[in-house]
Amino acid sequence: MTMAIEINCTTGETIERPLTAEEIAANEAAAVEQATRTHEAEVKAAADAEAKAALLTKLGITADEAKLLLA
Amino acid sequence: MANTYTLISSNVLSASATSITFSAIPSTYTDLVLRISARSDSTFSSGIPESLVVTFNGSGASNYSKTTLYGNGANALSVRDTATANAILSFNAVGNGVTANTFGNAEIYVPSYLSSTSKPFSSFGTGENNATTAYIAANAALWNNTVAITSTTIIPGNGSNWLSSSSFYLYGIKNS
Secondary structure, three states: OOEEEEEEEEOOOOEEEOOOOHHHHHHHHHHHHHHHHHHHHHHHHHHHHHHHHHHHHHOOOHHHHHHHHHO | OOOOOOOEEEEOOOOEEEEEEEOOOOOOEEEEEOOOOOOOOOOOOOOOOOOEEEEOOOOEEEEEEEEEEEEEEOOOEEEEEEEEEEEEEEEEEEEOOOOOOOEEEEEEEEOOOOOOOOEEEEEEEOOOOOOOOOEEEEEEOOOOOEEEOOOEEEEOOOOOEEEOOOEEEEEEEEOO
């Protein structure tokens, strides 16, 4: 069972209780959103790396040589 | 510059839990600091660490935004989210798919948590993996709400539970 832990900072009391249906739904929505963001970031990174490699090939220089040009 | 740094409350999990909430946060400090060492049951095995999904005062309204900058030595990326129902602070913990017994760590800093204006906050962390790839992330976030922060909840972004031995410490800072 999924549990929620609540620590009351004023009294020091710690309560463990099952999640409510609303909390479970909110957590699932957050998980979907997180997965979407992670996927988008990975796709963008792969696309950027591919575009960079293609440009270097087109220019006929290495990544180190490109750094020298931009330094 | 802060001249006090006081532990308000803490919890080290003895069993898995989905969410950790610090409630009834005293209004006697200037800033809040959350220090977290955590591992979730996410089964991601690619080395991508977990995220901290943070809400304040139980608010699930779409009034959070954040900018994340992260990298692993090979790639550096930036992600921007606006009008979300929580602040997903990326890559500050680890999932159960990476090296056993490792925990990601993070610090979340919430300045002026009692102010009557929107609440900017930030986090910085790493997803320890004891492998060739290590991630580091910085997040700048905003909770667009003018009420004082009295509670905060942290859940994992990918997994369903924080695993045993994950630890959560809430500190209060006073500037006078």
